[in-house]
Amino acid sequence: MSTPALRDAAVAVLGAGSWGTALAVQFARGGRPVRLWGRDAAQVAHMAASRCNLLEEPSGGFEVSDGIVATTLRPFELLTLRLTR
Numbered sequence: 805m806s807t808p809a810l811r812d813a814a815v816a817v818l819g820a821g822s823w824g825t826a827l828a829v830q831f832a833r834g835g836r837p838v839r840l841w842g843r844d845a846a847q848v849a850h851m852a853a854s855r856c857n858l859l860e861e862p863s864g865g866f867e868v869s870d871g872i873v874a875t876t877l878r879p880f881e882l883l884t885l886r887l888t889r
Contacts, residue, residue, distance in 0.1 A: 814838070815837070820847060822857075825840065828840040829868070
């Protein structure tokens with residue numbers, strides 16, 4: 805894979821806690837499509853509906869941009885997805 809293609813590649817982040825969400829936000833700010841995996845279905849549903857991860861940061865939370873898709877798919881199922889823009 806060439807360097808420009810790698811720079812534009814989609815990203816899967818495993819873990820929707822504060823670190824995982826912050827990492828996903830940074831990748832999305834860079835213009836990359838992101839799948840953010842979380843094991844807690846209620847938390848993932850909340851993030852999808854509110855576009856914010858307040859469960860991890862009650863003092864303000866993380867805004868979850870449209871470039872981030874939160875999912876509860878099993879991590880090995882993420883490997884079979886083609887992450888596209």
